[in-house]
Amino acid sequence: MADNYDPDSPLLGALWRVVELSERDVSAQIPINFVTHPSVSLSAACFGNGIYEDQAATKCIANLLTVGYRRLIVDLYWSPERQQWTFCPVAVPLNVVGASTQETTPVSSASPAVLSAGEISDVITTAEGSAQSSTTGPSPTSTSEISGEKERRQAGGPTTTSPDAVQGAVMASGPSRSPVYKLGPYSCTQSLDVVTMINILVEYFQETEDTVRAHIIYLDLNLHAAASAETPDQPAPSLSGAQLPPESMLIGSLMDASLSTYIYSPPQLLRDRSNLNHSWYSVLEKDMPIAEYFITEEDSNGYYSTPDGWPCENYVQEVKAKRLLLGWGSVDPQIEGYNFTSDSDVIFPQHYLRSNIDIKADPDESLQSGCLFKPGVTDVAGVNSSWAVSSGIPVPTGANLTDSLMRLSSLVRNLTACGISPTLNDTLFGKTADSDVGLYRNVSLSSTWSWAFGEPRNSSSQATDSNDDRCAIMDVTRSGHWRAAACAEERHAACRVGNSPYKWVLTSNKVSYLAAQNECPEDTEFSVPRTGLENMYLYNYLLSQPKDMINPSDDDTDKREVWLNFNSLDVESCWVTGGPNVTCPYAISSDTQRRTVIVPTIAAIVILIITALTLFVKCNANRRNSRRKKRVIEGWEYEGVPS
Template identity: 25%
Template sequence: MPHPVTGLSLTSLFVKNDYSLDSISELGDLLQTGMQAIMVDLYWNEFTSVWQLCPAPFPQNVTYNSNDKVNVTWNNVMYTCEYGFTTDNIMSIIQSYLESSNTNFEANFLHLLFNLKSIHYEKSNLTMSLENIYKPNSLSNIMGNSTLNATVTPIASYIFSPNVLNDYRSKVSLSSSSYESYYNRSDIIMPTLETVLLSQYKRILVNVLSNDVVSSPREYSISDADRNLIFFNTTLPTSVKSATEAGPYCKEVLTPSNKSEKYDNLSLTTNFDYVIDSNSNRFDRNSVQDFLRCGLLPIFNATSYPVDNKNVSDVGDIFSSFAPYLFWSWRAGQPSVSNGSSTNNSSRDRDENIKASYRCVVITSNGWKIDDCYQEYQIACRNKSAPNDWYIPYSNTKTYFDVDRNDCPNGYNFSLPRSSTEMLSLMSAIKEQDAQYPIWIDLNDITISNCFVSGGPYAQCPYQKTVTTTRFVRMIAPASVICIIVFGLVILEKLLRKNHIQSNRKRYWKKTLAEYYSKNDYEGVPS
């Protein structure tokens, strides 16, 4: 099952049909704040045979300045379009973000989604006048790309493409870990997110959500070069639901069930399920988290959203208000720790101690949260070969530090859900086994603050190494011993050295100088 992400339709940025570079000025900031999907409507212009962002064709000779904004009309709708505003501007923003965040710690995975549409006309004697207006002439400067693969070429090195996927499938080993082997039972084998980001070094997937290009002699034909770089529904199954359709679906998925096959079917179904809202049925903060938790990928497409009894239309403010709810795992406002802001020294010390112990993670009825590692709770044990099979030892409550491998029955280990479906199956098991929230899961940031890892309290952060006191002593001990020995030898050499030649030389010159001054007795200062 794909990793749930949240995204934005660029159409919501083109307020009042203003298609210009100014309209997407916030796109870079939105990527920095965690938005991971961008949906773009691309229009195939049958007059110029290029892909463009403006939904209307430009009349010939309307302008020769790429920075000009012009009013254009198509199908009785008026648009204000910047002549030189193309997909290259969008790719530049995405490329800049990918380059700035291309580190092990910051790298995330993006979705670039295309809806293909047409600026279409029926060619006949009655439409000859249209061609005279919109067909470019020898002076025209055609703006746009003539192929889909050329449209995404600026970010091609970062793209997780069908070719990359096929190469992975040809090399994948079915004898890998039991966790991966389970998911390799799927009809469509996909690499893990870790493999994509940190082994294949890919950051973005380009997926065509819909292809509404009108069939005509001037339509765009998808080429092999396009299929090698971009996913279509034939190469990677994709579905799109409206917010109205997604509600009942999620309600069914989120209802706990003691039938493990329900979650197995969800886990082994490899397709991308997007949910797109509208002004008539908009996301709210609770519904968007429910959609993420049931495996859907929400795309914000409305022009305003209800936030604290107000309608908010600014995209930055919308994402800021929704940000705490854009995780399938963490509950809203988590992870968080005490800020230790007390002014009193004893209070500050006490707060720091509390902060130091709040480094472990529990699952609650509405998501993960930070808790005190020294609290005693039940623990979540997962079947090593079946990720949706969980067992919670009934009477075995432990602090996080005291959890031992023997606390789980044979075939199970202390673990955590690694997908939204695994989390749903765990929450279902908690209810079925009459366990009590909160429950420890194997996640903490003990070694490095804000670097959450699994593997127990001594698991190392993969992005930043730590050196314990014991390890530091072991590292410097050999060098320290050698330095002490050398220093001791130097001291001994200074104290015990007897150099007869040097001693005789000093006595000789003292005697010679004394004899000289006795024979040459000066009065006053010699000239």
């Protein structure tokens, strides 16, 4: 199973890692159903060229995870003949096994055309409206014999392959030498199946099992029946009885066998919901979900429960040590006899982890319909953004790649700002993510809702002892995105009303960042937006204020900025909320000449040691504790996520 998770490297620079960490940490207490993440269809991003080959698929999935896609839409096809879940829509027939193979032109991925860091920067900057792009198009790709065959079919060539033709059309697939079979519109190996993806996820979780890189992953599982190789262009036959997957081959069984350590399951959610006193309310405050986001009920004994609440990421990852949620997507009629009941302890029902939002965009990529921001409506129930995911992103087309990327980037930003997770279900400009991950990275990075492009400044430089550019402001002129500013400057500060997600006021006076915490009106608190939708509400509130109310100085009315409760005063590049005296939750280098964030540790170390010992005694063998170790990557030394 070695090297299943083997992405192209490097894919993210130091600045983007700081941005990603900032957003994860600032939303760490928001219930997971209200946190947006970019979503991608593997069928489009990895198999849009009709080629289902092991090495390309492995690289593609690893790349997508690495560049920030947290929700994967997975289409799986059941082959009753092989008793196998495959990614290929057509089942490789059994009679090709052992057949003489003809080795011809190797199946090759398109030659890499990854956009450089500068090109990505230009695209995103222009989409934000602060610079002109100088992006050049990707380099031409080489075309394999299979790709050429696909083009001939699209031009009206033959589209079916008999079993005999399958046996005689085997081609070597590169270093892995896995045979690839031409099955009508598709070219598939018999070894690429759901276990391939499971192995990638296991290694991904192991590789990123630390307090800096750990994220929750969501899988939307769509079930299909594989078409017959004799009629690959025809709908798959309906399955019943022994043709359906047996108990051992149910998706939940396969996932649970290798990933049970990481899965947050439906029964766990129900247990947590039924007694909040013993679950979400029994942990450290930093691990509690924000209660204003869900309904709570109290019984006569003082016990709280919730009919609709979800835990926050801190609770799922740091308390429960879980990182994976599985949910059913679409199910084809041919396989609707699948035994969903047996999988109910592992996989959430349909529509439980996803609420599709139909969108319509204007020519400038702003949302004409679908945006969840509702002026004047500030209660969570009225906004109803739980598990909001776009049903798809209309990818702009045109001869100019730069212009298309700019428009796509703008649309993704607008979706995220509206509280909607953008879903990419198209193959970007004919390229899959194993051959041109840069295109997909551009979409993922465009889903950033917090920092403006190029911010926070100096995040990868050596730190100083001054307060220059160590405190965050919202800049109205940057569409409500954030910038780093000198903490001693005076501005109004953003104050949250109660703990309401969407209600804001400003301090009556301009103050320095250090004084802002004591200047908010009664029943309000100096705060920072925790999601893209919260950010949108504050941004629109500022737009409604007179310019002279929010400009930082009387002689510069073009600037419209307010303080946010977010700073890196303790350690540069480590952005925290809670005021100027809050310490970075990650340890500092022993090198006194440099103060950089390099050892992610846990703030409450004593509590965690006690917790770890308690879990050890109770569980006798905690799998994740056994793997806990220090690692060093790109100068960042860290420890594993606590179990």
